Amino acid sequence: MPKLAPLLPDSLQPDFSQLIDAVADLPQSPWKILFPYASQQLTDAIALPHRLITLCMNDWATGIAFIDSTLSSLPESPLYQCLNSYGQLELFGEVTLEADALTLSPGAILQQQNGLLGISLPPLLENPQLWYQVKGYLLSGILRWHDGYGAKHIKKMQLPKGEQPRCKLILIGSRSQFAELNQLDPEFSALTQQFCEIADEAKVTSASISAIIALIEQQAALAGITKITTSAKNKLLQHLSARRDHQHYVQLNASYLSKLLSYCHYRFGQELTPNAIADFISTQQQAMRLPQHYSDESIVERQIPIALEGKAIGQVNGLSVVELEGHPLEFGEVFRVTAAEFLGDGEVVDVERKAEMAGNIHSKAMMIVESYLSQVFGKEEHVPFSANIVFEQSYSHTDGDSAAVATYVALISALAQLSVRQDVAMTGSMDQAGNVLAVGGINEKVAAIYRTAQLKQLQQPVLVLIPASNLVNLCCDDALVEAVNKQRLIIYPIEHVEQAIEIAIAEVDKVYEAVRTRIKELNGQEEGDTSWLKKLMRYWQA
Template identity: 35%
Template sequence: MQELTWQSVIPRFSNVEQQINNYAALVSMPPCALQPRLKNSIQRLMNNSSSSRLLLVTAPDIHDYYSLIKNIVANFLPHKNIPVLLCENFDETTLFGGVYSNPADVTTSRIVEGLVHQANGGVLLISLTVMISQPNLWIRLKHVLATHSLAWKRMKQEFYCELPKPNEISLRIIVIGDRSLMSDFETEEPELHRISIYTEYEQDVFLTIENVDTYLSILKGFQTYYGVKPLTANAVKRIMQEGVRFTEDQDRMPLCPLWIKSLMQEANYQSQHDEISAYDVEMAISQKYFRESYLPLRAVDYIHKGQVFIDTKGEHIGQVNGLTVVERLGHPIAYGEPTRISCVVHFGDGDISDVERKVDLAGNIHAKGMMIMQAFVNAALNLFEPLPYSASIVFEQSYCEVDGDSASLAELCAFVSALAQQPINQSIAITGAVDQFGRVQAVGGINEKIEGFYYICENRGLSGDQGIILPKTNLNALCLNHNVANAIKEKNFYLWAIEHVEEAFPLITGLRFSDTKETKQRQANVNKLANKKQKEQETILGKIADRIDAFHHGEQRHTSLMYKLRNWLAH
């Protein structure tokens, strides 16, 4: 287990500090400088010896991406007079042209060329969204690729006119669409998809000491392209920190032009000087959140008013604070929200009832997490017969679908607490997925989850005992706001990163999970962090074993209502 310091929750980029400070001296570079796969694919498409004349690019179907890809294509043209045309919104006429008849003289007609004719000998960039919505156009375009010719069609079938001979067309096509549309394209055209060149516009890049100058030069290229004020070194650093939240990885930086454009232009709007400072970037981020924060603040308000029950102090058996990320249709941001997960245990056949799943409010991944959790508990108890207790686990006051396995650690803690009759500290929230061996695995939306619980605790008053247990594998995704970082710095809020399930129990229950050597060592580490002395005490598994043993020896049965009823009927 590792207690996190305030320095570790905000990326510092100390290894590239010198390069960031040298930002003003860098030369602008285009985004393709860090798109090697895209560049390689376009270069292959433009090669005359290439057998394929169709390139599929997975990218958002938005003008910014078309422009960037068009600029990359222009760099590989053997001659500057080769046409490169964008075809973002089209119909049959604009794409293929046609022949208009003259009602007064059937021997004359007017020929109107389409984009295919205009791009003859060059490259045509086409929207996959529009193409799929008009399948007849794709059939005709596919014929052009196969035969290198395009037959003319009359624009008004009711008027006869002579049609010119088919045109010879030499064309290279780049089809741009998102991943779901590419999947549809592959389903409808599996053979063509197989022989096409395929690549992607990569949305982020792994930042190293070798490519950091290139990445900073690309940021400067965007700065020039979008016409914003020059960025200071501290502003660049703040943009990179916000980029970590976008990628959820401290080692990866965003290349998405829309994200960069939005943040730079917002900061440019905030700037009152000749340069964009870190303060301007910070204000752009906070103002954007202010405009989008209605739903998140309403959710917090429900908790503060007691309409949604979340305890941040005291202890309860079979109850734990889980952390969720809420995504609403039509709402631009995801936000973190704590949720109360409860478990009750009763006599039964060892089955764990997932209430969310039974009422169709949980997805398949959530169901998988529940099964994995149950498998770990069964293996840890090492029983030779079914557990004599059944359990019911539920997300309290949840009225929409729940999916994902990020709550499986919290659900496990609630179940074990109910089984052992050992209370859980409510000032600590938990997030993490578990495998069948008890290892804690990474989850998504970690920054939003932490901040969501922190705001609840802050509003009620930080007690100095509150904190969050999270997977150690999520440390590289952390980029928390300064309010949380300052609270951690002042020891008013804590983050504990764990690798195994057993490390959570000493923190939330005060008892170690089992009596193994590894568990004792984990307990010693927890005590060391908490400035407590190691002492011999009962374990969670020991309390569960005692309860099972009491059941099998009849102590529980003799006190049950059913036993008394049967005994009365027998006499």
């Protein structure tokens, strides 16, 4: 097996400076460059007779920016309005009767005659009756005053006939919201409509970089920022890349950009610099770090025993990601995977699953570990071992397959009775051939092992093993890059589980031979016992 080389610091985060330097002129319609098909669909919808346009996206502000940009690029921009919060009154107007005088107050649909009205999808999901009123307009093209607010209370007077406003509706929501609407009304997908979709991310290439910079500068102008230094552009793109967890993509979420740029303008004025961006990132992290602080405190106080020195049999440092709901928060944690072997029939007992504290993905991963173990050793002769696998001090529901490599290494260590280096942490899924597969949250996991080493005030470096297929997802912060540069943190990308054994225990041949030797010894004892029993039976039969 070829010798592995640790990662170099420049592979831990993307560098967009050369692409930024090559940008000459900024385009007037960056959305059209980044999402040409969606822009064309929206443009076509204006000319086509369809009354419904569905815009699929995750962020409302991003969707509005896309619509504004697309419509402003047309030779004749149609009348346009967007509603994020609305009800029957805002859409269909109001009907009142006072002293036998009927008053008709038009709603947004009638006000946008021959124009476009963008509406957010969630209010329709909360009020299905309102959706069916909207659907009635989409099918007939007629706005009935009977749908107006207060119309049901008009008993003494005949309401006028419906209007034909020729207003097209842009229904704006995420895929999950459209799926919910389709469950509410299975006929929704059969409606005549023009569909377009945009993402809140973009791939950074020489062809797209000018459009990405243009979008950032548009949002910066709205926040009051008039100048962005070249180094600040690179720093910002690195941060947006980290939020996307991909070195070739950046997150383009208008709501988040507005939040970031407004803060930087408030604190540092009209010029955006790397220090301003770093201050925003640090402030946001510190504001949400209380749960992580409690987790770190438990390690410092040794309530959660994590060993990063010495060696131990059947004990491996795994890496996980804690995901908290409410205000979304993710951070990495180091945890112990332990294996205890005993005489048995080759079964790997997953204690998490037995205790009903694990999900289906976790259970599948443990079965794959057991399957690969059987392939390595079970083809030659019966494996007389079983083992318990435990995620120590796990008190909540566990799911995911990213601990498969750590589990296999702990298992092999226990079976071979060879110790594992405790200054190593690892993450990775695996298949039945032993190949290491990509996992999620790789940046949080790498940060977790280094943070834990700092909490324990280690003087020697710590090692972390990650799937080689996750290299493109590495978007580490400057502190981690410096740690790798000074060799306080050493990262090895691995492609096969045997590479993890090589680094954490010893040469694979030596480790596997130790397991096979123990198997032969125990199988030999069983054969000897069986032979003795046969002799005893023959004696009694005689």
